Amino acid sequence: MEMGGDEPQYLRFPSEILIVLNGIISNEPRDAPYDLSKVLNTIVEADPTLAVDVRFKRLADVVARR
Numbered sequence: 001m002e003m004g005g006d007e008p009q010y011l012r013f014p015s016e017i018l019i020v021l022n023g024i025i026s027n028e029p030r031d032a033p034y035d036l037s038k039v040l041n042t043i044v045e046a047d048p049t050l051a052v053d054v055r056f057k058r059l060a061d062v063v064a065r066r
Contacts, residue, residue, distance in 0.1 A: 008042075011042065011046045014042075014043040014044075014046040014047040014050060015047060015050060017039075017043060018043055018050055018053065018055050018056055018059075019055065021036075021039070021055075021059060022055035022058065022059060025059060025062065026062075027058070027062060028062075029062050029063070029065040029066040030066075032059075032062050032063060032066065036059065036062070036063050037060075037063045040056065040059055040060055040063065043056070044056065
């Protein structure tokens with residue numbers, strides 16, 4: 001997570017990380033990483049405008065259905 005700096009990549013590039021997560025995480029709650037909710041919270045803290053992004057909402061729904 002910390003390539004080339006002290007800050008985690010999801011703080012430096014929240015939109016790009018959201019795109020990657022959306023592409024690799026299925027709609028099945030059982031397949032979602034355990035700490036996905038923590039990562040999503042951090043992403044939206046880094047860029048609050050992403051809270052309305054359809055990809056963010058889909059991933060948040062996956063977490064909620066867990």
